[in-house]
Amino acid sequence: MADMNKSNRREFLARSAALAAAGTLPMGSFAQETMRARPIPGTDEFLPVVGLGAPDIFIDLPPEGKELPISVLETMIDLGGRLLDTPSFFRPNVPYLGELIEEMGIRDQMFLTGKITVNGKEAGIEHLERLVANLNKEPMDLLMIHNMRTVDEHWPTLKEWKEAGRTRYIGVSRTRQQDYVEFDQFVRTERPDFIMTGYSIHNPMAAETTLPLAADLGIAVLIVEAFRTNDDGALFSLVAGKPLPEWAGEFDIETWAQFSLKYILSHPAVTGVVTETRQVRHVIDNMRAGYGRLPDAATRQRMSEYLLSL
Numbered sequence: 001m002a003d004m005n006k007s008n009r010r011e012f013l014a015r016s017a018a019l020a021a022a023g024t025l026p027m028g029s030f031a032q033e034t035m036r037a038r039p040i041p042g043t044d045e046f047l048p049v050v051g052l053g054a055p056d057i058f059i060d061l062p063p064e065g066k067e068l069p070i071s072v073l074e075t076m077i078d079l080g081g082r083l084l085d086t087p088s089f090f091r092p093n094v095p096y097l098g099e100l101i102e103e104m105g106i107r108d109q110m111f112l113t114g115k116i117t118v119n120g121k122e123a124g125i126e127h128l129e130r131l132v133a134n135l136n137k138e139p140m141d142l143l144m145i146h147n148m149r150t151v152d153e154h155w156p157t158l159k160e161w162k163e164a165g166r167t168r169y170i171g172v173s174r175t176r177q178q179d180y181v182e183f184d185q186f187v188r189t190e191r192p193d194f195i196m197t198g199y200s201i202h203n204p205m206a207a208e209t210t211l212p213l214a215a216d217l218g219i220a221v222l223i224v225e226a227f228r229t230n231d232d233g234a235l236f237s238l239v240a241g242k243p244l245p246e247w248a249g250e251f252d253i254e255t256w257a258q259f260s261l262k263y264i265l266s267h268p269a270v271t272g273v274v275t276e277t278r279q280v281r282h283v284i285d286n287m288r289a290g291y292g293r294l295p296d297a298a299t300r301q302r303m304s305e306y307l308l309s310l
Contacts, residue, residue, distance in 0.1 A: 035080030035290040038271050040169070040193075041218035047111060049265050050290040051083025052076050052283070053224065053276035058097040059087050068278065069100055075280050077106065079287040085113045085196075085222070085274045086135060088146055098134035107137050113196075113222075115146035115173065121153040128161070140167040142194055148174050148183065155190065169193035175225060180210045187213055198225035199270075201263055201307050202235070211269040223264050223273040227257070235260055238310055245306055251299065252292025257282070261289035263303050266296075 037046040056062070057069040076084075087095040101107045114131045116124045132138055143161065145154045151172065158170040171194030174183040187195060187210070195214055199206040203225065214221045227235040239256045253259050264273050275286045295303060 033291045035287070036265070036294075040220045040271065047083055047220075047272050048081050048290060049270075049272045050261065050287050051081050051085065051111070051272055051274045053085045053274045054087040054095075054097070055276045055278045057278045058100070059095045060093075061096050062278070066100065066103075069096070070104060071280050072278065072283055073100070073104065073106065075283040076287060077109070079284065080290065081287055082109055083111045083113075083222075083272055083274060085224070086131070088115045088117050094130065094134045098136060102136060107135070111141045112137055113142040113144065114140055115144045116149065116154050116158075117146045119150045119153075121150075121157060124150070124154045124157055128157070132166070139165055142169040142171060143167045144171040144173050144194065144196060146173050148172055148186065151186065169220075171195055171220075173197065173224075180205065180208070184209050184213055187217065187219065191217060192219060194220045194222060194271075196222040196224060198228060199223045199264055199267070200226055200228055200235075200260055201304050202229040204304075207267065211267060215269040220271040221269050223270055226260050226264055226273055226275055239307075242310055247299075247302070250293070251295050254288065255285050257285045258289040259303065259307070261286060262294055263300060265289060266294040266300055 035048045035050065037048045039046050052072070055072075057072065062068050073084075076082075086097055101110065112135055114128070114135065116127050118124055118127050128143065131143075132140060143158055145151050145158065155172075158167070161167050162170050171192040172183075172186060173196035174180070175196075175198040183195075183197075186192075195210070197206045197210060199211070211221060213219075229235055229238060236256065244253065244256065244259060248259060251262060253262055261273060261275075264270055273289075275282075277283055277286065
């Protein structure tokens with residue numbers, strides 16, 4: 001990692017981690033553990049199961065300055081993560097993330113994803129070129145079409161990029177839909193390397209057909225919207241002030257965030273999950289879900305029933 005402002009970064013990280021340690025998260029066991037990792041189907045490459053999404057601090061420099069996004073990224077790395085889902089929507093100003101990972105010297109150790117978020121073949125190609133220039137990584141690790149956006153125009157482009165060695169993996173994402181019929185048909189026909197979709201206890205639809213299909217076809221699955229509930233609500237507003245069930249500790253679940261994430265990670269089709277946060281203590285909390293025991297099938301049902309009853 002680069003030495004730029006190293007003492008300030010470390011001081012900021014230490015203060016943030018101390019806040020977390022003072023709360024409910026036991027920190028002592030990290031030295032004896034490594035994060036769980038899962039293989040990308042059909043390869044010998046493994047991904048740590050919990051990564052980061054792209055909060056606003058990776059898009060524009062926050063008022064706190066670069067120390068905040070640097071500390072968020074360093075915390076993920078220090079706790080065993082390397083999966084980073086980069087900003088989806090490119091505005092006139094390019095995201096700050098590219099400059100940040102260049103300064104930190106972490107580009108090569110990250111598994112970076114990027115998405116096409118525009119309509120039209122030529123616009124999609126231009127978008128990809130800007131994305132790769134911003135991140136300065138080629139080949140990219142994973143390029144996707146966001147929410148199946150004009151997929152007939154963009155999918156040939158992604159296949160061409162993979163064949164040319166400009167990206168290692170290609171895929172599609174789909175979230176917040178009424179059904180998975182179109183998505184499943186595309187997956188069945190085109191066999192992407194990866195899919196990304198929303199999935200949680202409150203949003204279980206992907207488990208009906210899409211996750212089993214991906215498992216059958218050997219397709220990697222990345223999950224987003226882990227804390228989303230019905231009507232776009234947030235999990236934490238529902239569980240505020242409510243204790244975890246006593247039996248959660250049997251699966252090394254320490255917080256409600258880990259309750260949700262371990263439910264997701266215990267699905268056998270899931271390769272990994274990414275979450276967005278701008279707080280170091282939340283990164284620590286979320287990354288902890290990649291450690292320790294995972295629920296079995298009976299406990300998954302128990303978790304769902306318990307959380308939905310609140």
